[in-house]
Amino acid sequence: MLRGRRRMECTLDAQSLISISLRKIHSSRTQRGGIKLHKNLLVSYVLRNARQLYLSERYAELYRRQQHYPDGGPLLAMPACPPPAAAPPELAALPLPADTQDREARSCAAARGGAELLEVPVCAAPPELQRAPCRDSSPGFYRAAGSAGPGGGGGGSSSSAPPGLLYAAGCDFGSGGAPHCSSRTTVLDLDTHVVTTVENGYLHQDCCSQCPCCCQPAPGLASPPPTPGTKRKYYPGQEEEEEGVEEGEPGGGGVAGGPPFAPCTKRARFEEYSAEHPQDSSNISNLISIFGSGFTGLVSRQQADSEQPLNGQLCSKQALASLGAWTRAIVAF
Amino acid sequence: FLGAGGGNDIQWCFSQVKGAVDDDVAEADIISTVEFNHSGELLATGDKGGRVVIFQQEQENKTQSHSRGEYNVYSTFQSHEPEFDYLKSLEIEEKINKIRWLPQKNAAQFLLSTNDKTIKLWKISERDKRPEGYNLKEEDGRYRDPTTVTTLRVPVFRPMDLMVEASPRRIFANAHTYHINSISINSDYETYLSADDLRINLWHLEITDRSFNIVDIKPANMEELTEVITAAEFHPNSCNTFVYSSSKGTIRLCDMRASALCDRHSKLFEEPEDPSNRSFFSEIISSISDVKFSHSGRYMMTRDYLSVKIWDLNMENRPVETYQVHEYLRSKLCSLYENDCIFDKFECCWNGSDRQVEIFSIIVMTGSYNNFFRMFDRNTKRDITLEASRENNKPRTVLKPRKVCASGKRKKDEISVDSLDFNKKILHTAWHPKENIIAVATTNNLYIFQDKMN
Numbered sequence: 051m052l053r054g055r056r057r058m059e060c061t062l063d064a065q066s067l068i069s070i071s072l073r074k075i076h077s078s079r080t081q082r083g084g085i086k087l088h089k090n091l092l093v094s095y096v097l098r099n100a101r102q103l104y105l106s107e108r109y110a111e112l113y114r115r116q117q118h119y120p121d122g123g124p125l126l127a128m129p130a131c132p133p134p135a136a137a138p139p140e141l142a143a144l145p146l147p148a149d150t151q152d153r154e155a156r157s158c159a160a161a162r163g164g165a166e167l168l169e170v171p172v173c174a175a176p177p178e179l180q181r182a183p184c185r186d187s188s189p190g191f192y193r194a195a196g197s198a199g200p201g202g203g204g205g206g207s208s209s210s211a212p213p214g215l216l217y218a219a220g221c222d223f224g225s226g227g228a229p230h231c232s233s234r235t236t237v238l239d240l241d242t243h244v245v246t247t248v249e250n251g252y253l254h255q256d257c258c259s260q261c262p263c264c265c266q267p268a269p270g271l272a273s274p275p276p277t278p279g280t281k282r283k284y285y286p287g288q289e290e291e292e293e294g295v296e297e298g299e300p301g302g303g304g305v306a307g308g309p310p311f312a313p314c315t316k317r318a319r320f321e322e323y324s325a326e327h328p329q330d331s332s333n334i335s336n337l338i339s340i341f342g343s344g345f346t347g348l349v350s351r352q353q354a355d356s357e358q359p360l361n362g363q364l365c366s367k368q369a370l371a372s373l374g375a376w377t378r379a380i381v382a383f
Numbered sequence: 384f385l386g387a388g389g390g391n392d393i394q395w396c397f398s399q400v401k402g403a404v405d406d407d408v409a410e411a412d413i414i415s416t417v418e419f420n421h422s423g424e425l426l427a428t429g430d431k432g433g434r435v436v437i438f439q440q441e442q443e444n445k446t447q448s449h450s451r452g453e454y455n456v457y458s459t460f461q462s463h464e465p466e467f468d469y470l471k472s473l474e475i476e477e478k479i480n481k482i483r484w485l486p487q488k489n490a491a492q493f494l495l496s497t498n499d500k501t502i503k504l505w506k507i508s509e510r511d512k513r514p515e516g517y518n519l520k521e522e523d524g525r526y527r528d529p530t531t532v533t534t535l536r537v538p539v540f541r542p543m544d545l546m547v548e549a550s551p552r553r554i555f556a557n558a559h560t561y562h563i564n565s566i567s568i569n570s571d572y573e574t575y576l577s578a579d580d581l582r583i584n585l586w587h588l589e590i591t592d593r594s595f596n597i598v599d600i601k602p603a604n605m606e607e608l609t610e611v612i613t614a615a616e617f618h619p620n621s622c623n624t625f626v627y628s629s630s631k632g633t634i635r636l637c638d639m640r641a642s643a644l645c646d647r648h649s650k651l652f653e654e655p656e657d658p659s660n661r662s663f664f665s666e667i668i669s670s671i672s673d674v675k676f677s678h679s680g681r682y683m684m685t686r687d688y689l690s691v692k693i694w695d696l697n698m699e700n701r702p703v704e705t706y707q708v709h710e711y712l713r714s715k716l717c718s719l720y721e722n723d724c725i726f727d728k729f730e731c732c733w734n735g736s737d738r739q740v741e742i743f744s745i746i747v748m749t750g751s752y753n754n755f756f757r758m759f760d761r762n763t764k765r766d767i768t769l770e771a772s773r774e775n776n777k778p779r780t781v782l783k784p785r786k787v788c789a790s791g792k793r794k795k796d797e798i799s800v801d802s803l804d805f806n807k808k809i810l811h812t813a814w815h816p817k818e819n820i821i822a823v824a825t826t827n828n829l830y831i832f833q834d835k836m837n
Contacts (some may be wrong), residue, residue: 067663070721083476083499084468087561087580088611088630088670089726095666096720103663 064104071097393746393819394835395769397776399453401438402828404773414824416811420484420492423735423815426454426822427494428829429479433463435496435549437507438829451818454831458507460549463498475500481566483575485588493552495575499562502577504553504588512540558584558594565615571622578615578627585639597645598627598637613728614674621680628685632656632669634694652694654701664716664725672728677745678736684747686731689713691749691759706759706766709751711789711800724752724805735816750809753798754825755785771809771823771830781835 071093078085403412411432418427426438436459441452466475476499485493491508518536520526561580568575576597577584583598598615602608610631618624623639635648656665668688676683682703685692689710692702708729712719719725731749745761751768759766768785776782788797811824819834 067717067720074723082474083478083562084471084473087608088564088613091608091611091630092667092670092726096663099663099666 064100064107067100068097068104071100395782395821395832396779396835397782397830398778398820398833399831400771400773400776400828401436401454401456401831408827412827414811414827414829415478415480416482417813417822417824417829418482418484418494419813419815419822420494421486421816423817423820425457425484425492426813426831427482427484428824429462429482429496430827431476431478433461433465433477433479433498435460435462435479435482435494435505437547451820451833451836458547458549460505462496462503462505463501466500480563483566483568485568486572495566495568497563497566497577500556500559502555502563502566502586503551504555505549506552507547507549510546510548511542511544513543514538515541553588553591555586555591555594558586561611564613565627567616567625569617569622570620574622576615576617576625578612580611583612583615583625583627583645595643597639597643599644599646613671616674616676616683619676619678619680626674626676626683628671628674630670631666632671632687634671634674634683634685636696650696650699652699652702654692660713662716664720667720667725668716673730675731675733677733684731684733686729686749688725688727688729691731691747693747693761704761706747706757708749708757709787711787712752715800719805722805724808727808727810729809730811732812732814734814735818748812748814748821750812750823752805752808753803754807754809755787756809756812756823769832771825771828771832773828779835782832 074093075090078090402414403409411430411434413431414428415431416427416429419425420427424440426440428436428438430436437457438454439457440454443452462479463477465477467473468475478498479496480499481495481497483495485495487493491506494505494507496503496505515522516536516538518538519529519532555577559577559579559582561582563577563579565578566575567578573589574585574587577586577594578598581599581601582596584594585597586594598612600610600612610629610633613628613630615625615627618626624636625639626634626636628634632653634652636650636652637645638649639645641647641649656669671685671687673686674683681696683694683696685694685702686708689712690708691706693704693706695703716725729750731747734744734746734748746758747761748756748758750756754771755768756771757766757768768787769782770785783796786794786797787803788794788799790800793799807825809823809825813822815821821832823830823832
C-alpha cells in the first residue's frame with residue numbers, strides 16, 4: 051500500500067502490469083470475505099488490456115527483426131483454419147494511437163475466434179499488416195521462395211501489400227477429430243517469403259495440459275513472455291532453444307500424433323523467467339490451475355481441483371470461441 | 384467557490400468529531416457506512432467490526448440559538464458477527480455495507496443493516512419507565528410468599544434512566560450468493576430490494592423466508608461475465624421503479640410492472656467513452672460506485688472513480704452534468720492500481736430535500752483522498768474542496784477551502800498531488816435531510832459540520 055506521502059512512480063510496462071494483476075487475483079483468494087467478484091473482474095480487464103499491448107509490442111518487434119534477418123527457413127504447412135466464429139465483443143482491442151484502420155483489421159481477426167486471438171494485436175501493429183488476416187481461411191500450403199503456389203503469389207488479397215506479412219491461424223485440428231488449440235502463429239513475409247513461427251506456448255499448454263490428444267506432458271508451466279532485454283529469436287533454425295519447441299515438421303499438420311513439446315525446453319525458459327521474478331514462479335503454477343478453468347476457477351477453489359475433465363472441453367473450438375477476452379487474458383501465462 | 388459570501392452560499396463550520404484520536408486505526412473501527420434517518424434526528428454509522436452506532440441530536444436549546452443540537456451516542460449494538468460458510472470454505476465478513484432507515488411509524492425506530500450476505504431489521508426503542516410495586520412479586524422478580532400478601536397493589540410505572548434497546552426483529556438470510564452491495568427501501572415502505580454482484584432481490588419487510596428475484600445478470604457460462612451490479616436504488620416516488628448501476632458505467636432503470644424478472648431494462652443510461660482518455664484502467668475508472676436519486680426523482684447522480692455525473696431520467700445518452708472530483712489523479716492511475724486505491728468505492732449524496740425545494744439550491748457532495756471532500760453546486764456551477772481534520776478545527780470555525788495543485792508551480796496553501804495521503808480517504812458522506820448539517824466519515828472518525836448560523 052502506498053504509505054502516506056511517497057512519491058508516486060508510474061510504470062506503464064505491460065508486463066509488470068500483468069504480473070501485478072495476477073498477484074492481485076491470487077491474493078484475493080486468501081482475503082477475508084471470499085473472492086470479490088467485482089474487483090477480480092476489473093483486474094481481468096487490466097490484464098486483458100496489458101496483454102494486448104504486450105503482444106502487439108512483441109509482434110511489432112518481430113516484424114522489425116524480420117527486416118534485419120531476411121534469410122528464411124523452411125516453410126511450414128498451414129493447417130486448415132476454422133471458419134470465422136462470432137466475435138466476442140470483448141475482443142475489441144485496446145486501440146493503439148491514431149489508427150482507426152486497425153479496428154477493422156482487429157475485428158476481422160477477432161472474427162476468427164478461438165485460438166486466433168494472437169492475431170488481434172498483430173493487426174494492430176504496422177498498418178501494412180492489416181489486410182492480411184482478412185482473407186478467408188482456406189486450407190493449403192504457402193510455398194516460399196518462388197513463383198508458383200498460392201503463397202508465392204501473396205495469398206490472394208494480401209498480395210498487394212508489400213512489405214506484407216501474412217498471418218495465419220495456429221489452430222490445428224488433430225487427426226483424431228477433436229480440435230484443439232495451437233499456440234503457434236506462423237508468419238509469412240510476402241515480400242521476402244520468409245516464414246516464421248512464433249511460439250507462444252501458453253494457451254496451448256493451459257488448455258491442453260490434460261487433453262489426451264495433445265500428448266502434452268508438462269502441466270501448464272507457461273512460457274513466460276521474454277523480459278525486456280532478453281534476446282529471443284523467433285525463427286526456426288536460428289536458436290537451439292526454439293527448435294525443440296516447434297511442433298511437427300512442415301506439413302506435419304496437427305499436433306496429435308506429432309512430437310510433443312520438449313518439456314525441458316519449456317523449463318529452461320521458465321527458469322530464465324523465474325530468475326528474474328523469483329516470487330512469481332511459485333504463484334504461477336497455482337495460477338495456471340485456476341486459470342485453466344477460466345473464470346470459474348476464480349470463483350470456487352473446489353472447482354479448480356475438479357477441472358481436469360473440463361480441459362478437454364476447453365480445447366474445443368466452440369469453447370474457445372465463447373471465452374470472453376478477459377478470460378483469455380487471464381490465461382495469458 | 385462556495386463560501387465566498389453572499390446569497391445562499393454556505394459557510395461550513397466544524398461542529399464535532401467522533402472516534403478515536405490515535406493514528407493507529409483498529410480495523411474493526413473503520414467506518415463503512417453513514418446514514419441520517421428521515422428526520423435527521425438520528426445519525427447511524429456502521430463499521431467493519433459489524434457494529435452500529437447511532438447518534439442522536441440534542442433538542443435545540445432555545446438559549447443557544449447560535450448552533451444546532453449536538454449529536455451524542457444514542458445506541459450501540461453488534462449488528463453482524465463474522466460467520467463461516469462451511470460448504471464453500473468462506474468466511475463471511477461482519478462489515479456493515481449499508482444502513483437504511485425506515486420512516487418512523489411509532490415510538491420505535493427501525494433500520495435495515497446488511498453485511499455481505501444477511502440483512503437485518505433492527506428495532507431501536509427507548510425505555511424510560513419501569514413498572515414497580517407488583518402485588519405478588521418482589522422487586523427482583525421473586526415471588527412473594529402468598530401468606531404475606533394481605534393487600535392488593537397495582538403496579539405503577541415510574542421513571543428510570545433512559546435505556547435504548549436494539550433488538551433484531553427480522554433476519555433476511557440465504558438469498559444472496561454474491562456480496563450484497565446495496566439495500567433500498569421502497570416508497571411503499573413495505574418492500575425493499577437488496578442487490579449483490581449479479582442479482583437483485585425484492586423482499587417484504589414482514590417476510591423473511593422468501594424473496595423475489597427481480598434482476599439476474601449471471602451469464603449461463605461464468606466465463607462470459609463482463610459486468611457486475613454495483614449499486615441499486617428504488618425511485619423515491621414510484622414504487623415500481625428502480626435503477627441499478629454496473630461496473631461498465633451504465634445505469635439501467637427497470638419497471639417492475641413490465642415483468643416479474645426485470646432483466647430487460649426500460650431505460651439504459653450510458654455515456655460513450657471518450658477514446659482519447661483510453662488507458663489500461665478505463666474499465667476500472669468507469670465502474671460506478673454509487674447511484675442516488677434526487678429527492679424529486681427527476682434526476683439521479685452516479686459516482687465513478689474520477690467524477691460525479693448528474694443524469695436526467697428523460698435523457699439516456701449522456702449525463703446533464705459531469706463534475707470532476709479529482710481529475711489530477713488521471714495521470715496517477717497506474718500507481719493507484721498498484722496500491723489498490725483505484726478500487727475505492729466513493730459514495731455521493733444530495734443536499735437535504737427541504738433545501739432543494741425551498742431555496743432551490745441543489746448541491747452534491749462526495750469524498751476524495753487526503754481527507755478531502757468536495758461539493759458541487761448545480762446552480763452556480765461552483766465547487767469547493769474541504770478537509771476533515773482535527774487540526775485547526777475549533778467549533779464554529781469556518782472551514783478553509785483547500786486546493787490541490789495538479790501541476791506547475793504550487794501556490795501557497797495549495798497541496799501538490801504527490802503530497803496527498805491516499806490512506807486518508809473519505810468514502811462515506813451524508814447530508815441531513817432538512818438542515819445544512821453534514822456527516823463525513825474518515826477512516827475511523829466521524830466529522831459533523833454545520834453551516835454558520837448568523
